[in-house]
Amino acid sequence: MLLVNQIRENFETILAGLQKRNFPNAETILQEVIQLDDQRKSSQTQRDQIQAESNSISKQIGMLMKEGKREEAEHAKARTAEIKSQIKELDEENSQAEESLKALLYTIPNVPHASVPVGKAAEDNEVVLEHGSIPTLSDDKLPHWELIKKYDIIDFDLGVKITGAGFPVYKGKGARLQRALINFFLDEAIAAGYYEVQPPILVNEDSGYGTGQLPDKEGQMYHATADNLYLIPTAEVPITNLYRDVILSEEELPVKNVGHTPCFRREAGSWGAHVRGLNRLHQFDKVEIVQITHPDKSYEVLEEMSQHVQGLLKKLELPYRVLRLCGGDMGFTSALTFDMEVFSAAQERWLEVSSVSNFETYQSNRLKLRFKGADKKTQLAHSLNGSALALPRIVAAILENNQTPEGINMPKVLHPYLGFDKI
């Protein structure tokens, strides 16, 4: 969430940023934030003062008792009764102001970076670059949902039987392709200096709040209510929360972590004709990279992460493009996001396979993720993450783009991981 002091100091800039996101009533809401914070401050000042008085009386009572001055002590006790009720009142006022302030701050998205284009929806995203050539396929080309049946490598019907729609069963070479991709992505990340972690895939409420899935996207996560745990929608959640309530030392930056996890998304209300096959699933695998950086370095690192993801796509020989998301299409917590899309040649569609974002201090403020610099001051770090990569759409594109009458050719780079070169 945003920092109140930032809102106070850069009111106009933040207002303009929120407007770029098409965030309604931004001005009123920002003013309300400041007002609530003023309330909070004044009630706390009062409370602290009266508490100080009470503390000093209590100390006096202690001394009087020691000296055996019973009567004077009793007299002092009488005075504290009044103070006590006042404290209770101010306490309530204070915590109420704090609560409403926090609740309001939770509803405000991150301020977009200056380079974020104005826009309402996906059409307004800026195409930064395109790479690779789109393959020309024969007229009898098949979309991946046909190919997986033809070669019997992914079975949606079996998934429906044991779980439900959107939970495919990968079989034979399909399963091996999954495993190959995961290992390839992990190895590439490790070679790029990332440290591998294997986090839990269920997280508690605090973690959900830490990275911003709660309270904003409550309905998008599977909720194990018996234990009040959430299935992760992305490894970003557990991996970034590793650093919740942590004060790093500056030398430890940047922290570079990578992890593979399954991801679970309810995708409530987002199904339609265009999400056939692997295009949208409730469960899928993803390798996620997360970095925690010094605020001065985060945009440099964002570029580095973008290059890393592009490197993977190049090695997989997939045509891709990079988008700079516009204000209206960006995630709630992000300041700047690049999406990578691959071209899936039978569907003739671009598919989002990665999203690389800089959250600046938006997450770290919630997480209380700080670092101590050479000047011994603690300050909030910047957090970033990106998919490197999400599997299903990569699989879709590999299958579609490389289909031939003799079978589907696997990208060279995967051969050692697969143990075969063709499906």
Add this chain to the structure above:
RNA sequence: AGAGGAAUGGCAGAGUGGUCGAAUGCGGCGGUCUUGAAAACCGUUGUACCGCGAGGUACCGGGGGUUCGAAUCCCUCUUCCUCUGCCA
């Protein structure tokens, strides 16, 4: 899952109702000494909020309670340890 024990500052570990934000040791940082280092000695060493400042307030696993006053007493939750049971 049942029985018992425990949770204190970066770590170890005192503290069982008042002057305790908390002894002591280790570690860290600064200094003295030294050609340099070690040792020794001296000093310093948590986080957040409020306040222009002086300073104040909160925090001893989380939440609640008793009390004029809680690290200390009570309730509750969580986590860890030991034993028993179960189990990949």
